[in-house]
Amino acid sequence: MKQGIAPSLLVLLAAVAAVQPVLAQPSGGRDWEQRDERSRFGRDERPPQIGNLAPGAGQVVPPGPVEVSARLFDQGSGVDPRSVRLRLNGRDVTDDARVNAGEVRLRTDLRPGRYTAEVVARDNAGNPARATWSFEVASRPAPPPVRPVPPIGVVPPPMRPVPPIGVVPPGVPMRLMVTSHQSGATISRYENVQLLGQAAPGSSVRIEVDNQTVVGTTERLLDETTGADGSGTFRLNFSPTGFVQPGVRYDIRITSGGQEQRLVLFRR
Numbered sequence: 001m002k003q004g005i006a007p008s009l010l011v012l013l014a015a016v017a018a019v020q021p022v023l024a025q026p027s028g029g030r031d032w033e034q035r036d037e038r039s040r041f042g043r044d045e046r047p048p049q050i051g052n053l054a055p056g057a058g059q060v061v062p063p064g065p066v067e068v069s070a071r072l073f074d075q076g077s078g079v080d081p082r083s084v085r086l087r088l089n090g091r092d093v094t095d096d097a098r099v100n101a102g103e104v105r106l107r108t109d110l111r112p113g114r115y116t117a118e119v120v121a122r123d124n125a126g127n128p129a130r131a132t133w134s135f136e137v138a139s140r141p142a143p144p145p146v147r148p149v150p151p152i153g154v155v156p157p158p159m160r161p162v163p164p165i166g167v168v169p170p171g172v173p174m175r176l177m178v179t180s181h182q183s184g185a186t187i188s189r190y191e192n193v194q195l196l197g198q199a200a201p202g203s204s205v206r207i208e209v210d211n212q213t214v215v216g217t218t219e220r221l222l223d224e225t226t227g228a229d230g231s232g233t234f235r236l237n238f239s240p241t242g243f244v245q246p247g248v249r250y251d252i253r254i255t256s257g258g259q260e261q262r263l264v265l266f267r268r
Contacts, residue, residue: 044076044077044123044124044125044127045125045127046074046075046076046123046127047074047122047123047127047128047129048072048073048074048079048121048122048123048127048129049072049073049074049129049216050070050071050072050073050119050121050129050130050131050216051070051071051073051131051212051216052069052070052071052212052216052247052249052266053069053070053117053119053131053133054067054068054069054070054184054249054264055067055068055135055183055184055264056133056135056251056262056264057133057134057135058134058135058136059135059136059262059264060135060136060137060138060262061135061136061137061138061183062137062138063110063112063137063138063139063140064109065107065108065109066107066108066109066110066137067105067106067107067184068086068088068097068105068106068107068108068117069103069104069105069106070086070103070104070119070131071102071103071247072084072101072102072103072104072119072121073102074123076123076125076127077123077124077125078101078123078124079101079102079121079122079123079124080101080121080122080123080124081099081100081101083120083121083122084099084104084119084120084121085118085119085120085121086099086104086106086117086118086119087117087118087119087120088106088110088115088116088117088118089115089116090116090118093106093108096108104119110137111137112137112138112139112140113136113137114134114135114136114137115134115135115136115137116132116133116134117132117133117134117135118130118131118132119131119132175198175259176197176198176199176205176254176255176256176257176259176260176261177197177198177261178195178196178197178252178254178261178263179196179197179198180194180195180196180197181193181195181263181265182263183262183263183264183265184263184264184266185265185266186265186266186267186268187265187266187267187268188267188268192237192238192239193237193238193239193250193265194235194236194237195207195235195236195237195238195252195254196233196234196235197233197234197235197254197261198228198232198233198234199228199232199234199256199257199259200228200232200256200257201228201229201230201231201232202227202228202229202230203227203228203232203256203257204225204226204227204228204256205225205226205227205228205234205254205255205256206223206224206225206254206255206256207222207223207224207225207226207236207252207253207254208220208222208223208252208253208254209221209222209223209238209250209251209252210250210251210252210253211248211249211250212248212249212250212251218251221238221250222236222238224236228256234256246267246268247266247267248266248267249264249265249266249267250264250265250266250267251264252264252265
């Protein structure tokens with residue numbers, strides 16, 4: 001009896017095994033995860049957007065700590081923070097940066113020179129995005145010359161009188177500068193911005209403000225010309241209009257007498 005049943009059982013087991021699905025781990029690792037993410041979020045074929053680049057493209061920043069950052073935005077499956085990479089002159093500095101699904105931000109000391117920044121990211125459906133831009137770190141000013149100490153008993157020549165603070169000596173052009181804000185400063189969401197600065201006394205000062213949203217669109221918010229008073233001080237106010245998104249960036253360009261000053265402000 002046992003000899004008659006055994007062949008039948010073998011035939012039945014072979015038939016069951018033939019119809020069982022083959023479960024194997026797909027090759028490719030991350031590629032399989034991305035295909036799985038596409039199935040979860042539908043047909044997300046739009047890559048993330050990378051904007052609000054800082055320092056701005058072509059901007060010259062003073063020496064010292066420099067903040068390099070970019071905002072990340074994706075309306076579909078969302079940005080995958082594990083895919084975000086930040087490189088400076090080809091060197092990966094992601095481990096030193098603060099990274100999340102909405103931004104990448106690095107604050108570091110950079111030597112004077114020209115730098116190329118690159119941000120790459122993917123969304124959770126695997127769509128890649130890349131942004132590359134360049135900026136420059138200015139050289140440090142040379143230290144003032146050291147005046148030699150005369151020998152004992154020798155009277156040094158008279159020194160030129162130092163003018164009071166805020167008074168420019170005759171024949172010395174006043175340098176255009178903004179005194180109310182530093183580039184990269186953050187202001188409150190609905191704060192009225194008052195720009196203060198110094199230019200040549202009585203000169204005209206043109207102020208241009210471009211509003212850059214978190215999704216990368218740019219619009220001209222302000223283009224006005226004002227005048228510096230007798231001491232060289234100029235000022236101009238501007239306020240946000242309508243609904244203001246957090247992270248909005250203002251690119252500000254100030255020109256007067258052939259000089260130019262640029263700075264960037266961010267809304268919280």
